[in-house]
Amino acid sequence: MSQLHLGEIIIDVEQKNIKNIVVHEMVHLLVRKHNAVFRAYMNEYLPKWRCCKDELNR
């Protein structure tokens, strides 16, 4: 279902951003794309989230 996100999960795991991954995937249950709504949710649930490679890759 979310195979497209396996790559970014692996990348994040390597960087030990476990919490970031979990929140990220939870938000994806609500918003499938990395759009403004997605970022708004991330800012709400994880204010300190850092998503750079993710944004650059899409």
Ligand SMILES: [Zn+2]
């Ligand atoms: Zn994602």
